[in-house]
Amino acid sequence: MKDASAATAPETIYLADYQPPAYLLETVHLTFKLSPSATRVISKIAFRPNPEATDKRFFLHGEGPDLKWAKLDGAPVTPVVTDKGLTLEVPDAPFVFEAEVEIDPAANTALEGLYLSNGMFCTQCEAEGFRRITYYPDRPDVMGVFTVRVESDLPVLLSNGNPVAQGDGWAEWHDPWPKPAYLFALVAGDLVAHSDSFTTMDGRDVALNIYVRAADIDKCAFGMEALKASMTWDEQVYGRAYDLDIFNIVAVDDFNMGAMENKGLNIFNSSAVLASPETATDANFERIEAIIAHEYFHNWTGNRITCRDWFQLCLKEGLTVFRDQQFTADMRSAAVARINDVQALRARQFREDAGPLAHPVRPESFVEINNFYTATVYEKGAEVIRMLKLMVGDDAYAKSLDLYFARHDGQACTIEDWLTVFEDSTGRDLAQFKLWYQSAGTPHVTVHDSYEDGSYTLHFDQQTPATPGEVDKAPRVIPIAVALLDRHGKTIAPEQIFELTKTQDSLRFEGVAAKPIPSVLRGFSAPVVLDRSALDDTRLVQMAHDSDPFNAWEAARELALETLSAMALDGTPPATAYLDAWRQMIRNEDTDPAFRALCAGVPSVMELAGHIKTQGQTPDPSAIDDACETFAQMLAEHCQDSLPRLYADHQVSAAYQPDATQAGHRALANRVLGLITRLDSGAQAQAQFDGATNMTQQLAALGALVRAGKGDAALDAFYTQWQHERLVIDKWFGLQASLSPADTAAQVTSDLTQHADFTAKNPNRFRATLGSFAANTAAFHHASGSGYDLLADWLITLDGINPQTTARMTSAFETWPMWDADRQAKMQAALRRILAKDGLSRDVTEMVTRILPDP
Ligand code: TRP
Ligand code: ZN
Numbered sequence: 001m002k003d004a005s006a007a008t009a010p011e012t013i014y015l016a017d018y019q020p021p022a023y024l025l026e027t028v029h030l031t032f033k034l035s036p037s038a039t040r041v042i043s044k045i046a047f048r049p050n051p052e053a054t055d056k057r058f059f060l061h062g063e064g065p066d067l068k069w070a071k072l073d074g075a076p077v078t079p080v081v082t083d084k085g086l087t088l089e090v091p092d093a094p095f096v097f098e099a100e101v102e103i104d105p106a107a108n109t110a111l112e113g114l115y116l117s118n119g120m121f122c123t124q125c126e127a128e129g130f131r132r133i134t135y136y137p138d139r140p141d142v143m144g145v146f147t148v149r150v151e152s153d154l155p156v157l158l159s160n161g162n163p164v165a166q167g168d169g170w171a172e173w174h175d176p177w178p179k180p181a182y183l184f185a186l187v188a189g190d191l192v193a194h195s196d197s198f199t200t201m202d203g204r205d206v207a208l209n210i211y212v213r214a215a216d217i218d219k220c221a222f223g224m225e226a227l228k229a230s231m232t233w234d235e236q237v238y239g240r241a242y243d244l245d246i247f248n249i250v251a252v253d254d255f256n257m258g259a260m261e262n263k264g265l266n267i268f269n270s271s272a273v274l275a276s277p278e279t280a281t282d283a284n285f286e287r288i289e290a291i292i293a294h295e296y297f298h299n300w301t302g303n304r305i306t307c308r309d310w311f312q313l314c315l316k317e318g319l320t321v322f323r324d325q326q327f328t329a330d331m332r333s334a335a336v337a338r339i340n341d342v343q344a345l346r347a348r349q350f351r352e353d354a355g356p357l358a359h360p361v362r363p364e365s366f367v368e369i370n371n372f373y374t375a376t377v378y379e380k381g382a383e384v385i386r387m388l389k390l391m392v393g394d395d396a397y398a399k400s401l402d403l404y405f406a407r408h409d410g411q412a413c414t415i416e417d418w419l420t421v422f423e424d425s426t427g428r429d430l431a432q433f434k435l436w437y438q439s440a441g442t443p444h445v446t447v448h449d450s451y452e453d454g455s456y457t458l459h460f461d462q463q464t465p466a467t468p469g470e471v472d473k474a475p476r477v478i479p480i481a482v483a484l485l486d487r488h489g490k491t492i493a494p495e496q497i498f499e500l501t502k503t504q505d506s507l508r509f510e511g512v513a514a515k516p517i518p519s520v521l522r523g524f525s526a527p528v529v530l531d532r533s534a535l536d537d538t539r540l541v542q543m544a545h546d547s548d549p550f551n552a553w554e555a556a557r558e559l560a561l562e563t564l565s566a567m568a569l570d571g572t573p574p575a576t577a578y579l580d581a582w583r584q585m586i587r588n589e590d591t592d593p594a595f596r597a598l599c600a601g602v603p604s605v606m607e608l609a610g611h612i613k614t615q616g617q618t619p620d621p622s623a624i625d626d627a628c629e630t631f632a633q634m635l636a637e638h639c640q641d642s643l644p645r646l647y648a649d650h651q652v653s654a655a656y657q658p659d660a661t662q663a664g665h666r667a668l669a670n671r672v673l674g675l676i677t678r679l680d681s682g683a684q685a686q687a688q689f690d691g692a693t694n695m696t697q698q699l700a701a702l703g704a705l706v707r708a709g710k711g712d713a714a715l716d717a718f719y720t721q722w723q724h725e726r727l728v729i730d731k732w733f734g735l736q737a738s739l740s741p742a743d744t745a746a747q748v749t750s751d752l753t754q755h756a757d758f759t760a761k762n763p764n765r766f767r768a769t770l771g772s773f774a775a776n777t778a779a780f781h782h783a784s785g786s787g788y789d790l791l792a793d794w795l796i797t798l799d800g801i802n803p804q805t806t807a808r809m810t811s812a813f814e815t816w817p818m819w820d821a822d823r824q825a826k827m828q829a830a831l832r833r834i835l836a837k838d839g840l841s842r843d844v845t846e847m848v849t850r851i852l853p854d855p
Contacts, residue, residue: 010842015311015364021137022056023047025144025178026094030134032114034121034152034188036106039114041065041134043101045144048094058090061131061138064113065101070135072097079135086135101134108132109761109801117254118213120189121152122267126260127310127369130181141308141412143178150188156211158187160263162245175263177243178410180306185262187211187250194220198231200241206231210273211250219274222285222658223249223292230293233327238401240300249273249292253726256763256804257373258291261298268295271727271764277656277694279728282666284695285658289331294324300405308412310369314361314437315415317373318381325382332660335549336594342524342550345383347607348375350442350529354610355814356851358440358467362415367846370804376440383527384436390479390497390525391433392426400425432477432501440467442527443476445500447520448534456512458482458520461504462528468850477501481525481548484509484516487538489545492516497525517541522548529614540581544588549595556585556599561611564603567627569617574631579638586672587642593650594664600671602628605777606815613818620820625742625778636675647672647684656694663696670700674707682710689714699731706739729757730768737772745779746786753794760798763805770794774812781819785826788813792830795844796837803841810834810847828852 026046033040049056062085070077072088073095079086088097108115113132114123123129131138148159151170160183161175193209194217200206208227210220227249234240244264255269272291275284301323302316329337352358352375359372361381366372389397404421411417415437419430441464450457460480464473478500484493493516498507509516517538521530542555559578566572585591586600603611605628609619636643650669652662677685682705689701702718705711715736722728733752740748752758752769760766770791774780780787791812798806816827834840835848 010367010845012365012367013369015309015362018309018311019055020052021050021139021142022053023058023090023137023142024050025137025142028144028146029149030146031149032151032186034105034150034154036116037104039103039105039121040068041101041103042099043134043136044096044098045136046094046096047090049092056092057087059085059087059137060097060135061085061128062101062135063131065103065132065134067135068100068102070097070099074098085131099135103133110803111254111256111763112804114186115254117252120187120191120213120252121154122187122189122250122252123185123262124256124260124267125184125262126182127313127373128182130184133184136181138181139309140180140182140306143180143306143412145178146173146175146184148173148175148186150186152188154188154190156187156189156191156193158185158211158248158250158265160185160265162264175244177263177304179263179303180412183261183263183303183306185260185265185267187265187267189213189250191250192217194224196224196228198228198242198247200231201235202241204242204245206242206244207246209246209248211248212270212274213251216251216270216274219276219279222275223273223288226289226292227296229289229331230296230327233293233330234297234300234323237326237330238300238323240405242299243304247296249295253764254762256802259295261295261302263299263303266295268292269764271730274727275658277658279695279722279725280658281696281699282658282663286328286332286663290324290328293327294320297323297327304410305405305408306412308414310366310372311362311364312414313369313372314377314381314384315413315418317378318361318385319418321378321382322385325386333592333594333664335553336592336598336660336664338523338550339553339595339598341379341382345375345379345527346610347604349379349527351606351610351815352376352811353380353440353442353467354465355817356468356853357811357814357847360438360440362437364438368807368843370843371807371846380527387436387479387526388422388430388433390481391477391499392422392428396422396426435474435476439464439473439476440470441465441473442529443473443478444529444531445478445480445521445526446531446534447518449518451512451515454511454513456484456509456516457506458498458508458518459504459506460498460500462500463503475501475503478526478528480520481522482507483519483522483547484512485519485542485545485547486514486516487541487545489541489547491547495519495522495548519546519548519551521551521554523550524554540577543581543585543599553595553599556582557603560603561608564608564624564627564631565612565615567631568608568620568624569612574634579634582635583639583642586639586668587646589649592664593668594660597664597667597671600668602632606775609777609815609818618820619818621778621781622742622783632675633678636678639675640679643672643676643679647676666696666700670696670704673700674704677704677708682708686710686714689717695728695731699735703735703739706735709741723757726762727764730764733758733765734768734772737769738776740776740779742776742778742782745773745776746782746790749773749779750790760794760801763802766794766798766802766805767809771809771812774809780812781823783822785823785830788826788830792833795834799834799837799841799844800839803843806841807843807847810844810851813848813851816851 029044031042079088105114105116112129149172150157157171159173164172164174191211196208198206249266251270251273258272259268301319400422403425443464445462480498483495539555546552563574605624608624612619650665685701685704692698705714737749
């Protein structure tokens, strides 16, 4: 952490300082007397001293609850209360602590702890929100068995575990599984349920409910199917069954993240669970399926086995993301899923790893833990497990996971525990592998080859650029999947995993009749930047024939990146051979339409900027944006004769299904529509918009029209049609902010923030507007600096409302080192303006301080 200003600098927490808790829990009884501005929480907690603790002081976290009274073993006591918690003299023996506090859910706009969302009470306790509800040892290695009584006039009253009893105005819940406070949840509202049931492999009947407001009951069916599919998959693939009589999901409109895995009571951002064909796109459906699976899978990886402390966050998140990625690969196309995951990894995690916010998958210090729910912890954390599985093999992975569950069920664990399981079950030494958890930065791997007398050799070297606070990087173990192909894609040497453990090493093949085509890093077998520019350029062949679909896509991607970079840097036009190959690729009816749609995707301005930066040049967002426009226009003209036929062939006539097959056809048809719109002034897009019967078609058409500058009438019609569907109106805000041209987008976005439907209090709406604007790279980085100013102004406003979401959005500024001196100066000035705000939250202070260069 850079020195903010010593006097006010918030405290930094270090992994190395971990101490076991002084007191452990037996049982926890909570009573909530709900009232919007004056909720009372009565707690009765049975503690016992922890024999393993050295520090015996009794401390309960608490930030905000107004303590009314406290008792120790039934006798009134007066604890010492600060703004961080309370301390009290307690006996060195088991005792019962009781307290009553008052809290104000209606005033809670931070959406942490207990808050109100459209008249509904709900909670968000991860990571440290429970301390805003009552005084408690709010750390994940302190686990208790909870019994919760909820008192309210609202009709639906929910908490964790199984229902025990209920009556007029109250309900009682009991969770038999000991859990940390971050998994506590409570919901009270005027809700209806979409219900179903599931019988587990061990014969337990489980009631399933998705609770929503009455108007949303028609948007639950898909989520319910995804839940049942997740439950089946976890039984079949990981041997894990559900462990309560009921599993509830609740949709909440105001939520800082996607969803939360509270035991037996998952709480979801409505955008992550509600879907109907009319209101949600194929991409929304796919995301919902993945998030439902993710939260459900946490029941074992997160809840039954939890984290010892928050530095171990990747223990549950990396593993659970990996599991949800495996699930999506099994439910849909594995190749398409992998390409999507890698694109997301590069866009978010590589960017983070290359900038001032780079940190290890397991960080070693933090100020505010909410700032470490990052792409590195989640997505790179998943990649690390994918590599581990590749290195030990599928059977050893399965055996290790069985051992992990058997050995650590009911415990709060560390990454050391996780790796020890793999070492014990495979006999491998994972000391070098552990660097993936401990060291930040994306390794750069360079490959070149040599061929002589039937002997073919691949030479690799690795180097990881410095990251903040970590200059010298030891070599890591990098599993590189390699196969050799001939010019028709036929296998010469089958895929093998080469483990690069040193700075330089090589892999030799004997008896190779002719110089082969190397297919390297197949399936993106490690999260590295691969420089293969020293190899012969075989990418046109690989794009058409590589037996690994990821590498076929990668070849197309690299060609697009190179073509566009050259156009942006000095106006070099695309090679005709490349344009021909592109046309061939999109017309190739032998390949999956979804895969073709991905190959036809043009890299984003940000991806191109990153690519240009890696080449040692300074990217110009405006020139890149122009190159992308010109390129798309050239593709449209080059493929002109094929487009109407392609568009027609991939229309889906069957009733809408959000499955991978139909979605693939729509994805390809909509890519083609984008090209057609460049040739017909929007006629086809307008026709698709007017005739659309599902949101995927409607939104794609609207996007094409807005891009072409022909969207005004359609935008109005869209708003009129959907003004009562808040999730659709989020799309309306988002599309305008993200697709408006660079010169006008800041004004368009600023106008949107004046719209009657804009509110900074709803994170979805705020992200749809300002977040989409920040992702409109050429607009956000407009040379005038207007983009930086607009975002900084709004982050300053939002900080007073919702520090967590504000802090996440400051990462729009993390790319400052990429740009020219003028943009760098303007970005840093905007950050300093944020930092200068009086009473800036700890969350945002930490982020901005980390992003800014050392003073
Ligand atoms: N544990 C959640 C998940 O990944 C993440 C989450 C939801 C979260 N809400 C949060 C993290 C609030 C921090 C703060 O599934
Ligand atoms: Zn998670």
